[in-house]
């Protein structure tokens with residue numbers, strides 16, 4: 001079965017999906033995006049993702065390409081046409097096509113592109129063994145709270161991780177504090193059992209998975225603190241993990257050359273992963 005994409009009002013074969021060369025997303029990275037997890041046929045946290053899309057658009061003063069009900073029906077139609085049971089929806093909105101010039105164009109129509117793909121959930125040993133992250137300097141701009149398609153530092157960081165045989169790179173700010181991964185939020189469990197993730201401000205993307213995990217952690221009565229932590233504190237932690245719509249909760253068992261805990265996934269991370277998947281199965285469907 002061939003994949004179908006949505007491009008500005010049309011469902012087209014994925015191979016033919018294209019926007020104009022003067023789309024401002026292509027020219028200036030002048031656009032925003034969202035990635036929504038589809039789990040067992042249902043979208044997880046659909047409304048929070050669409051709220052964040054609206055916020056990102058608002059921050060960049062890009063008009064919405066269509067009403068929310070229309071957007072939700074495109075998402076459903078795309079899943080139907082691609083027969084996705086478990087996978088990801090990617091949507092991108094740019095300021096549209098205009099003659100290349102930096103200021104906002106007067107009459108551009110925002111472009112909306114949507115794709116969907118299947119994913120397989122990692123299980124068993126892949127989860128148990130966890131992943132390695134490396135630490136790198138955070139070289140991004142000061143509005144990391146906006147989910148823009150301007151991802152070059154993230155791309156370079158992820159490539160550096162890959163070349164180092166790691167799964168992710170944790171970005172570290174000038175004061176030595178971890179901001180987040182290149183496409184994930186960062187968490188640790190300290191030696192005395194405190195669950196820590198950085199407070200959300202303009203230095204990080206406030207992950208929708210992060211927000212859901214905060215709720216689940218509270219429900220499970222975990223000792224939770226939103227604060228920065230240094231890479232040294234992380235290396236001494238009992239557990240570490242990353243979160244995103246794509247990786248849910250993925251245990252981290254090595255940071256640079258430091259082994260975390262006993263080198264296997266920790267119980268808090270595994271518990272939250274289970275809780276998140278249960279949530280995705282049930283009440284996370286919106």
Ligand code: PLP
Pocket residue numbers: 035154180181182183184185205206207208209210243244245246
């Ligand atoms: N941080 C960054 C930089 C990201 O790109 C992402 C996801 O793409 C996340 C965090 C996690 O966000 P979410 O949980 O909404 O997927």
